Amino acid sequence: MLVPLNRETDWTFSTFSGHLQLLLTLPHLSRLILVSNWTNYTNPISYKMGKCDFEDDLFEVEASLMPVMLALAPELGFYRDGEVSLAPKLDFCRSGEVSEVPFLRYEDEVVEIEVLEIFEGSIVGEMLVEDVVLRFGDGEKGFRRRLRFKRMPNLVQSQMRICRNNDDKLNEEKLELKGGGERFLVDDRVLVQPYLEPMVAGMMVIGGWLDGRIRDGLRPKALCLGVGGGALVRFLNSQMGFEVFGVEEDETVLQVGRKYFGLESSESIHLCVGDAIETIKKLAYRDSKWNGEVSSGYCKENGWCYNRLASKFDVIMVDMDSSDAKLGTCAPPLEFIRKSVLLAAKTILSDFGALIINVIPPTKSLYEKLINELREFFAELYVIDVGNEENFVLIASVSDGTASGDCANAFTIKVRSSVSESYIDSIRKISNSVN
Known part of the structure; x- marks a missing residue:
């Protein structure tokens, strides 16, 4: 899986619990390898989605990574003509992917994150509050304040819609995260958590x-x-x-x-x-x-x-x-x-x-x-x-x-x-x- 550029520090991609949750959401896989830029940050940082450096030549990137992926893959995981092969061949599908080692890209609705604060709870452990910009399938934007726990980073514990401080009418298109979370109020008139x-x-x-x-x-x-x-x-x-x-x-x-x-x-x-x-x-x-x-x-x-x-x-x-x-x-x-x-x-x-x-x-x-x-x-x-x-x-x-x-x-x-x-x-x- 190719980690989104600049989100390498997110607990989803930088912690054991995040890795485990990713793997559990893909039950058909026996192992998952995350590929990302190296970083020495220990906590999540703010993020704004941009065009990935390798987006235009994704095929070449995957091809260059393939020798490493094959070296890390279990030998018994490859088949040739219905029989186990100890020397797997590069079998490219029409889509350009190698059939034995599929490449995944992590995609969600988040296009911008501003981390407001990280806390330590006596029971739940580390948690963070973040303001996020979401872009939905119809192109509309959503602005949310979220609470996430490090022990289950892929699960959003709480989220509420945010609006500009002292703004009577909610106009999400005018919001910008830059400048700090104190400029926003949470809106309790609607429920945005899916369930x-x-x-x-x-x-x-x-x-x-x-x-x-x-x-x-x-x-x-x-x-x-x-x-x-x-x-x-x-x-x-x-x-x-x-x-x-x-x-x-x-x-x-x-x-x-x-x-x-x-x-x-x-x-x-x-x-x-x-x-x-x-x-x-x-x-x-x-x-x-x-x-x-x-x-x-x-x-x-x-x-x-x-x-x-x-x-x-x-x-x-x-x-x-x-x-x-x-x-x-x-x-x-x-x-x-x-x-x-x-x-x-x-x-x-x-x-x-x-x-x-x-x-x-x-x-x-x-x-x-x-x-x-x-x-x-x-x-x-x-x-x-x-x-x-x-x-x-x-x-x-x-x-x-x-x-x-x-x-x-x-x-x-x-x-x-x-x-x-x-x-x-x-x-x-x-x-x-x-x-």
């Missing part, structure tokens, strides 16, 4: 229940397991009217969210530092002991002020991924797919509540296991295919379709105005058979 819109769309399953809560003068409650930069927390609060409780394992991540993503605690946003799985277990124990009520007070263990949680959560949003790079990109973590955890989640949900999970299944069997475990505790299951060939959103409702959002009401109308209609239309009920 967040489908997670919000999943609330249509219990739209009738949520609308009834609001008409009764009650503010719906959402528990977000995994906060990151806080895009979902802020959107649920500011755009959907929820009181939101967020749990994040690393305090430094919350500090980053406050500094760069506009995340703030308030009377309707409560942030907790702690292990998400342990937190829902403790909340479930509290409900079983005090029947859903707890005195006003302060939880010294994780710094979360409960503010008289006299009612259960209407929605639990699960946006957590595995911390083990060897598993590849995997969400939720395997620890979440346990009967005790799923039972705890159901326990702290209201009678018509829903558990909504961002799912990136590394294997079909793991996906089927999650479906089967959820089916044991929840009345109905629904799925939304995000459409990026990676993410699915699972919706598990405590009760059956009596709280459906099929009919129009104030809440479902708000959802439809906030997310793409295609995600709402693609909500599919999962039958008793996983397939």
Whole structure:
């Protein structure tokens, strides 16, 4: 793989975890060799895409590298006339590539990166905040602020659209990254992380229940397991009217969210530092002991002020991924797919509540296991295919379709105005058979 010029220092190409993730995204390959310009930088630096020096004579570059590639290739990996050949020949395809050693070029939507700051978290390790310019297939530009972890550098943990400071109207074409991230504000009116819109769309399953809560003068409650930069927390609060409780394992991540993503605690946003799985277990124990009520007070263990949680959560949003790079990109973590955890989640949900999970299944069997475990505790299951060939959103409702959002009401109308209609239309009920 030819590394894009000037992106050699990106953690994707300069760390073991980045190399491993690249290889895991190409399951048909047994080994991957990265070819790049040498650099002695230890951390990612800002980048602006330009024309590669070798773009016009790519064939010649590949041909010059071929002897080295063949020397590094496993001998038993070459075949001639159906038999193993210990002396591979240069067999050029019509496209000009050598069939035994395919050359790949890394391409994504990023055309410019400005690294704002690098942090060290006690749990997640090194992380960075960057402003990026994206160019989409239709030629349109997008401007984003992103949070990435070094342990999983190919996975964007959080991203939000950015606009010019004190600019009432968002005009991305006028933005320039040069000059520092302090000139920009994050925009919480839209969700740009691919799977967040489908997670919000999943609330249509219990739209009738949520609308009834609001008409009764009650503010719906959402528990977000995994906060990151806080895009979902802020959107649920500011755009959907929820009181939101967020749990994040690393305090430094919350500090980053406050500094760069506009995340703030308030009377309707409560942030907790702690292990998400342990937190829902403790909340479930509290409900079983005090029947859903707890005195006003302060939880010294994780710094979360409960503010008289006299009612259960209407929605639990699960946006957590595995911390083990060897598993590849995997969400939720395997620890979440346990009967005790799923039972705890159901326990702290209201009678018509829903558990909504961002799912990136590394294997079909793991996906089927999650479906089967959820089916044991929840009345109905629904799925939304995000459409990026990676993410699915699972919706598990405590009760059956009596709280459906099929009919129009104030809440479902708000959802439809906030997310793409295609995600709402693609909500599919999962039958008793996983397939």
